[in-house]
Amino acid sequence: MSSPSLVSVSHLSHYFGKGDLRQQVLADINLEILPGEIAILSGPSGSGKTTLLTLIGGLRSHQKGTLTVLGRNLKGMSESGLVNVRRRIGYIFQAHNLLQFLTAHQNVQMSLRLHPIEKSKAALQATAALEAVGLGDRLHAYPHQLSGGQKQRVAIARALACRPQLLLADEPTASLDKQSGREVVTLMQQLVRTQGCSVLMVTHDSRILDVADKIVTMEDGKLIDPTPSANAYSSETSKSSLIRG
Template identity: 40%
Template sequence: MSLIVDQLEKTFGEGQAETTVLKNLNFEVSEGEFIILTGASGSGKTTLLTILGGLLSQSAGEIRFNQQPLFNNSKKASSLRLTEIGFIFQSSHLVPYLTVEEQLITVGKEAGQSARAAKQRARKLLTEIGLEKRLTVYPNHLSGGEKQRVAIMRAFMNDPKMILADEPTASLDADRATYVVEMLRNHIKKDNKVGIMITHDQRLFDYADRVIYLEDGQIKEKE
């Protein structure tokens, strides 16, 4: 299992207003590999991750997953996001009228898990990240860091084959950020997932198998 990005480009606008955000990107991520994307603001990192998650289409090039085009149409993209892709946004985007536990259970049930199985998995994941005492709490009673930890575990509810994370530790303190990234890496390694995370925090680079630097929509270098 691998993710292959082949001559990927993304352009916004037309004519004189046309702007190319991503330019001829080529790289591969193998199963069990944890990659960090970094670069200055406006370098195209979030646009790239959004395309890989099926939330935005590319202008040119191809994305292949398991030797097949990742997205063929909007219906397939929607299905893959539900069953095979876990996306962690910079903001938690929790549903305000669902408790911590319900945030995860809802995702599990939508992905085809029974109510019992979804509840068991939700509690296991939330305990793993230290939120076992916050199961019945609503988002408005959570700290920013707690909300983000819920969002991170929600991304694992459907046991996705690919984890995409956009600055998932931005609202966490240094110790909690390190813990979360270690946990992400361990899940990716143990379950042979493809993992890509955006971060500017150089203290976290050591946890990645490789670091890819973007500059003006192009890959500047890989470590």
């Protein structure tokens, strides 16, 4: 029987460098993300969170273990196969990475270019995505005309405009103040619930843990205390492991 998981990571290890400089950054990682689940990944700086996220996102290739994302085994997959998987994933990074010379609407519309969508339809989809994040009146604003929270909302619109099945977010609130960070994450939670999208979010921000169905903590390239059941926020284990992180 095939796995019901959207993401299935099994005995995954990863190294950077070669020869004497070879450094193991991920060791025997096992993780499942179910459809519709919001999983939070936390842990100290340098523990391997971003590396794991980029491997799951098909942005670099892993060396050992099995990585199945959206039903596809990523090992040895061709570049065109990877592009097909990436099309079904939304990415949000700590720095919003918006193109400064494009408006909010153009930034979102550009992300839809990877998809076989007519230009006029892409324009409507970009407008709808920006309206969904409350920026319907700032479609033609350039990034420098937007606040940090607004820029991160454009990044959310850009990631979700193509209706991905999986959203990968790397510290999306790191550059925001407390209130903006909370607003951005609550908005992301509402939208992914509406779209039925799964999320893996890296965060150090202990104030936003309540959005998670599952919390996992990484230390020195290993996952500790995985919490497989829903409602992990109420688990003392998860909370204490995050406080350590």
